[in-house]
Amino acid sequence: MKPVLAILLLVSMFLSVSFLQFTMAESTTGDAPTPSFCDSKCGVRCANAGVKDRCLRYCGVCCQQCNCVPSGTYGNKSECPCYRDKLNSKGNPKCP
Template sequence: MKMLVAVQFFIISLLLTSSYFVLSSADSSACGGKCNVRCSKADRTHEECLEDCNICCQQCNCVPSGTYGNKDECPCYRDMKNSKGGSKCP
């Protein structure tokens, strides 16, 4: 009986873990696609823009539409600051 409970617990744990990985990779690809659009016309290097945008997207779960502006669509993204007090997110 104890063995059956242990096996069931193990199977449920595997299912929950695999669901978590599917959701987390889906979120990162959604950020990547939105950040590619956001950084397509960036003044700074594309790689720097993507790095900052992905950090902001992962923390805020959103990226404003377009390549510039529209930050009011995502207040968390808008309000993140870098170490110098400027806007962290492109």
């Protein structure tokens, strides 16, 4: 009887820790933008892009890091200096 009780206790502890990790992974931190904020802003920003999936990917990365996306489909980068100043490894602008 004692081994069965010990196994049940271990299984319940494992399940509760797994649930706690899942719950913590879902929560957002402080001022970080929500994915829906970035998705909607980047959708507008990349509406006329030639390679839309690449534009959305890089715009999403920049949005998460900078907490902003310039308005319009091109230009206006002065609205968000962090977004404007991000460079890739070749020294070109990273954010669309």
